[in-house]
Amino acid sequence: MEKTRIGVYVCWCGTNIAMMVDVEAVAKEMESRQNVVLARTYKYMCSDPGQDMVIRDIKEHKLNRVVIAACSPRIHENTFRKALENAGLNPYMLQMANIREQNSWVHSDRIEATRKAKSLVAGAVSRVNHHQPLNKREVPVNPASLIIGGGISGITAALELADAGKRVYLVEKESELGGIAAMLDLTSPHFYSISDSLKTLIRRIEVHQNIKVYMDSQVKQINGYVGNFNGEIKIGNKKVKNIDFGNIVVATGLKPIKPETIENYGYGVFSEVITSLDFEQVLKKGSVLNAYGIKPKNVAIIHCVGSRNEDYKPYCSRTCCMTALKYANMIRSALPEANVYQMYADMRAYGKHCEELYADTSGKNVLFLMYDQREGMPIIEKDAIGPGVLIKFNERLSGEDIEVPAELVILMTAMESGKDAKSISQMTGTSLDANGFFIEKHPKLDPVSTTTDGVYVVGSCQSPKNIPESVSQARAATANILATIAKGYVEVEVITAEVNEDICCGCQFCIQVCPYGANNYDQRKAVSSVNEALCKGCGTCGSACPSGAISTRHFTDKQILSQIEGIMAEVGSG
Amino acid sequence: MSTRINPDFKNELTHFGKDEWNECYHCGNCTAICPLSKDGFLFPRKDLRAIQMGLQDKLDASLEPWLCYYCGECSETCPRDANPAELMMTLRRYLTSRYDKSGLAKLFYTNHIWEYVVLGLMFLAIVVAFLVFLPLKTDAALMVNESGGVMINSLVEGINAERFIGIIEYGDWTMAIVIALLLVSNIVVMFYKSVLSENGIRIPFSSYFTEAWQLVWNFATQSRFSKCDDKQYWIGHLLLMTGYTIMFILVVVFLPLFQIETVEPWWHWQRLLGYYATFGILFFLTIVTIKRLQKRDVKLKYSHPSDWIFIVMLALTTISGILVHIFRLQGMVAATYYTYVIHLAILVPMLMVEVPFSKWSHLAYRPFAIYFARLKTVAAEVEKEKSHKELVPAVGS
Ligand SMILES: Cc1cc2nc3c(=O)[nH]c(=O)nc-3n(C[C@H](O)[C@H](O)[C@H](O)COP(=O)(O)OP(=O)(O)OC[C@H]3O[C@@H](n4cnc5c(N)ncnc54)[C@H](O)[C@@H]3O)c2cc1C
Ligand code: SF4
Ligand code: SF4
Ligand code: SF4
Ligand code: SF4
Ligand code: SF4
Numbered sequence: 001m002e003k004t005r006i007g008v009y010v011c012w013c014g015t016n017i018a019m020m021v022d023v024e025a026v027a028k029e030m031e032s033r034q035n036v037v038l039a040r041t042y043k044y045m046c047s048d049p050g051q052d053m054v055i056r057d058i059k060e061h062k063l064n065r066v067v068i069a070a071c072s073p074r075i076h077e078n079t080f081r082k083a084l085e086n087a088g089l090n091p092y093m094l095q096m097a098n099i100r101e102q103n104s105w106v107h108s109d110r111i112e113a114t115r116k117a118k119s120l121v122a123g124a125v126s127r128v129n130h131h132q133p134l135n136k137r138e139v140p141v142n143p144a145s146l147i148i149g150g151g152i153s154g155i156t157a158a159l160e161l162a163d164a165g166k167r168v169y170l171v172e173k174e175s176e177l178g179g180i181a182a183m184l185d186l187t188s189p190h191f192y193s194i195s196d197s198l199k200t201l202i203r204r205i206e207v208h209q210n211i212k213v214y215m216d217s218q219v220k221q222i223n224g225y226v227g228n229f230n231g232e233i234k235i236g237n238k239k240v241k242n243i244d245f246g247n248i249v250v251a252t253g254l255k256p257i258k259p260e261t262i263e264n265y266g267y268g269v270f271s272e273v274i275t276s277l278d279f280e281q282v283l284k285k286g287s288v289l290n291a292y293g294i295k296p297k298n299v300a301i302i303h304c305v306g307s308r309n310e311d312y313k314p315y316c317s318r319t320c321c322m323t324a325l326k327y328a329n330m331i332r333s334a335l336p337e338a339n340v341y342q343m344y345a346d347m348r349a350y351g352k353h354c355e356e357l358y359a360d361t362s363g364k365n366v367l368f369l370m371y372d373q374r375e376g377m378p379i380i381e382k383d384a385i386g387p388g389v390l391i392k393f394n395e396r397l398s399g400e401d402i403e404v405p406a407e408l409v410i411l412m413t414a415m416e417s418g419k420d421a422k423s424i425s426q427m428t429g430t431s432l433d434a435n436g437f438f439i440e441k442h443p444k445l446d447p448v449s450t451t452t453d454g455v456y457v458v459g460s461c462q463s464p465k466n467i468p469e470s471v472s473q474a475r476a477a478t479a480n481i482l483a484t485i486a487k488g489y490v491e492v493e494v495i496t497a498e499v500n501e502d503i504c505c506g507c508q509f510c511i512q513v514c515p516y517g518a519n520n521y522d523q524r525k526a527v528s529s530v531n532e533a534l535c536k537g538c539g540t541c542g543s544a545c546p547s548g549a550i551s552t553r554h555f556t557d558k559q560i561l562s563q564i565e566g567i568m569a570e571v572g573s574g
Numbered sequence: 575m576s577t578r579i580n581p582d583f584k585n586e587l588t589h590f591g592k593d594e595w596n597e598c599y600h601c602g603n604c605t606a607i608c609p610l611s612k613d614g615f616l617f618p619r620k621d622l623r624a625i626q627m628g629l630q631d632k633l634d635a636s637l638e639p640w641l642c643y644y645c646g647e648c649s650e651t652c653p654r655d656a657n658p659a660e661l662m663m664t665l666r667r668y669l670t671s672r673y674d675k676s677g678l679a680k681l682f683y684t685n686h687i688w689e690y691v692v693l694g695l696m697f698l699a700i701v702v703a704f705l706v707f708l709p710l711k712t713d714a715a716l717m718v719n720e721s722g723g724v725m726i727n728s729l730v731e732g733i734n735a736e737r738f739i740g741i742i743e744y745g746d747w748t749m750a751i752v753i754a755l756l757l758v759s760n761i762v763v764m765f766y767k768s769v770l771s772e773n774g775i776r777i778p779f780s781s782y783f784t785e786a787w788q789l790v791w792n793f794a795t796q797s798r799f800s801k802c803d804d805k806q807y808w809i810g811h812l813l814l815m816t817g818y819t820i821m822f823i824l825v826v827v828f829l830p831l832f833q834i835e836t837v838e839p840w841w842h843w844q845r846l847l848g849y850y851a852t853f854g855i856l857f858f859l860t861i862v863t864i865k866r867l868q869k870r871d872v873k874l875k876y877s878h879p880s881d882w883i884f885i886v887m888l889a890l891t892t893i894s895g896i897l898v899h900i901f902r903l904q905g906m907v908a909a910t911y912y913t914y915v916i917h918l919a920i921l922v923p924m925l926m927v928e929v930p931f932s933k934w935s936h937l938a939y940r941p942f943a944i945y946f947a948r949l950k951t952v953a954a955e956v957e958k959e960k961s962h963k964e965l966v967p968a969v970g971s
Contacts, residue, residue: 341580359597362597392576400627403578405578
């Protein structure tokens with residue numbers, strides 16, 4: 001048998017790791033471990049020079065196993081597996097030790113952190129000795145796609161795929177396409193009419209031969225894996241339709257919160273107070289009037305209603321600042337004499353042409369008044385002497401307690417995740433963040449994929465986004481999907497469970513516990529077997545099996561125990 | 575108590591200079607860069623805010639505009655080109671109109687035609703008064719002294735030199751007292767609004783005296799001005815101010831010593847002082863005029879009609895004064911008399927209009943504002959010390 005030759009690489013991650021961990025000491029300690037041929041450190045292992053170093057060493061020093069002590073494997077395991085592959089090594093001969101998220105970022109004692117890093121790396125070294133080469137499996141891709149949600153994001157994705165000649169199933173739960181964009185008048189920062197563009201897009205969808213739209217419909221169930229999904233769609237109240245598709249785009253958007261829950265704004269109490277979406281409908285009618293049908297002399301636009309506040313939504317709803325500026329401009333043109341107030345907490349005018357819109361609006365006799373949510377939110381009450389309401393708060397830029405009369409108040413309400421987000425995330429095997437928004441695979445490098453291959457999350461179901469951002473995401477996802485379709489096959493996870501038929505007693509515990517329905521019982525042999533296409537390698541069956549007949553590839557008992565042994569073994573201090 | 579905002583207030587500032595108040599987004603760069611904004615008196619951003627929101631009482635009580643010397647550094651750093659320096663200038667004009675209860679200052683600032691009219695009428699009144707009541711002697715040509723100079727006090731029909739000087743001196747004093755009374759009453763208004771009506775502030779009585787030196791010191795040296803980056807401008811302004819003050823004192827207090835019948839040698843103290851004053855005034859006026867026309871220097875880029883009236887009147891006064899001097903030395907009797915009349919007919923309206931009702935009032939408002947600001951600072955320090963003592967009990971108690 002070929003002799004085991006391990007290379008160990010300890011990454012500095014700039015200062016992220018090196019500041020808290022003595023990387024040189026860690027490498028030095030590893031040099032003396034059994035089968036370790038060399039141990040090096042490098043500033044950024046994931047960089048091209050870092051990877052090249054590994055590739056070169058594999059070739060020159062005939063390494064057949066590699067340990068990389070760096071960040072979380074969730075971030076760079078694939079990077080390094082590819083490097084191994086490029087050097088002609090099986091990608092599974094790699095083991096990562098996470099000394100950043102699980103060490104340098106969370107500790108403050110350099111000596112202890114270094115010791116812990118040594119243990120973690122020692123565990124990885126010990127484990128990698130028992131790694132086995134695994135071979136990837138390829139399955140063909142079904143070129144049809146399922147798109148859930150017919151807002152601007154879903155519409156864009158549908159047309160992109162359909163125009164490329166691929167079949168699209170577009171599922172929309174409402175009776176109209178367009179989502180929130182269909183409720184908008186002109187859009188910031190350019191004052192384009194989105195409804196005009198939407199009408200054209202929707203008409204194209206309706207007549208497109210490659211698109212099948214299911215209105216008033218919901219997805220009920222999804223099975224399968226990338227390239228080979230299968231789903232059930234409930235159309236209207238009863239009919240259920242079964243379809244097959246290779247990729248999924250989730251574009252279910254978001255919805256405004258109910259401002260009634262924030263009592264100090266008096267929504268529902270004073271007719272003068274309306275929400276931003278209400279105001280879009282006012283604008284669509286063509287003249288700015290309040291609920292009493294009169295032209296307001298004073299219009300107040302209150303920002304961050306329910307956003308950026310721990311009691312409601314901690315995050316920024318992202319599009320409302322620019323929308324508020326859009327309103328100020330539209331009110332200024334409709335009512336040249338009116339006083340327009342922006343009551344804001346911070347002005348977020350990031351992005352192309354947005355600061356320009358802000359500066360431009362400032363020049364239009366719009367008064368920007370700043371409030372601080374922590375000091376108390378604006379309070380709306382009836383104006384004792386005037387016709388409308390009074391908005392009272394402490395104005396931060398002057399330090400004064402002020403009151404502002406207004407006959408029309410627009411609340412820039414926060415946006416929250418759609419109400420079906422949870423069920424859709426369960427069906428698609430994706431996750432939601434603490435605020436109920438879909439989590440993308442990597443916030444920077446993989447912003448529309450998810451940890452489930454073949455499932456993409458685009459537009460405002462991920463987090464509040466404006467139209468250009470939503471559209472770009474939709475297009476990004478379709479590019480990914482078309483690339484998969486063009487390749488014709490996908491590589492599926494090889495880390496699956498396997499049953500040792502000689503030991504399996506046929507108790508079928510594994511079948512009961514598998515969350516993915518991947519275990520079957522073979523009547524003839526009287527043993528369980530694993531459908532590798534469905535198995536996600538979660539390991540549940542392995543721990544349930546009383547006979548120890550099931551093990552998960554790449555997570556065998558031997559591998560895990562040797563890792564623990566490595567971690568528990570004595571290491572040099574400091 | 576909350577204040578109701580008044581976005582229409584800014585319209586009241588129309589014609590005082592700057593009239594665009596929207597650009598500022600309150601980054602605070604201007605206040606940070608201002609070399610004079612400190613010690614609890616922070617400007618210019620806050621004043622801009624008060625205008626935007628229409629906090630008129632706050633503005634009326636604010637001393638900050640007088641603490642600013644228009645160095646222009648704030649305007650140069652403003653990312654929004656909101657021109658806060660010009661805002662402070664505008665506020666000085668506005669405040670001048672607020673202290674003056676007669677309404678004339680406001681009238682002159684917002685409608686400068688009226689200023690021309692009043693200046694013109696006063697000019698005519700003085701010229702006519704001279705021609706009617708103090709006409710040139712028929713035998714005036716004889717009134718030349720041994721060195722060939724005109725005996726300036728003996729040119730009027732039926733009145734001897736002492737009597738003439740007496741009349742002019744009487745007029746001078748009357749004018750000075752009227753101006754002083756007007757200024758003092760305005761300063762009382764300023765004091766009332768900025769110090770007395772502010773709640774919860776108690777000025778320690780002794781500080782009125784201990785801080786009084788601020789008045790004289792700041793009037794004489796404009797030491798705050800010297801903290802701006804452009805030192806040459808401060809020196810130029812100091813030349814003008816000292817020249818002007820010397821002239822004023824010579825003319826009002828020492829008239830009998832200054833306006834004399836004989837011609838003293840050029841190195842005589844009163845001639846030397848006169849030359850210094852004339853040089854100081856002309857030097858700075860020339861520089862300012864050039865810069866105002868060039869519109870390059872940020873502090874002299876924007877000129878309000880009141881700025882030009884001020885420059886032109888002062889220049890005319892000085893030039894007519896120089897002409898009187900030359901004609902007198904040359905023994906040109908009639909020319910001396912008529913330029914003297916014109917000189918007075920420019921000088922008197924200039925002082926009567928400019929000092930209490932317009933740009934020149936700053937000579938009094940600035941030192942007093944610094945004094946009042948100092949008083950408030952002292953009061954705040956005392957207050958802080960007191961609360962500190964209450965918080966930290968004496969050792970052993
Ligand atoms: C008041 C307001 C003003 C705005 N103004 C602007 C602006 O001026 N400029 C700008 O760029 N952006 C603006 N935006 C933001 C813009 O509306 C969004 O960027 C855009 O609508 C996001 O599109 P989307 O397709 O991602 O989501 P959505 O528009 O929310 O669409 C989601 C769609 O999915 C459907 N759906 C949800 N759940 C399911 C389910 N379970 N099954 C099937 N279908 C489902 C919904 O019915 C909906 O049709 C504004 C937003 C608001 C609220
Ligand atoms: S975009 Fe602006 S208004 Fe909206 S939550 Fe963020 S800061 Fe507040
Ligand atoms: S330029 Fe950068 S730092 Fe400045 S406001 Fe924009 S995002 Fe913030
Ligand atoms: S590893 Fe998980 S997914 Fe695979 S068969 Fe076992 S329980 Fe099912
Ligand atoms: S005047 Fe200019 S520098 Fe000053 S706060 Fe406003 S924007 Fe900033
Ligand atoms: S002009 Fe100069 S002194 Fe006046 S506020 Fe601006 S920086 Fe300060």
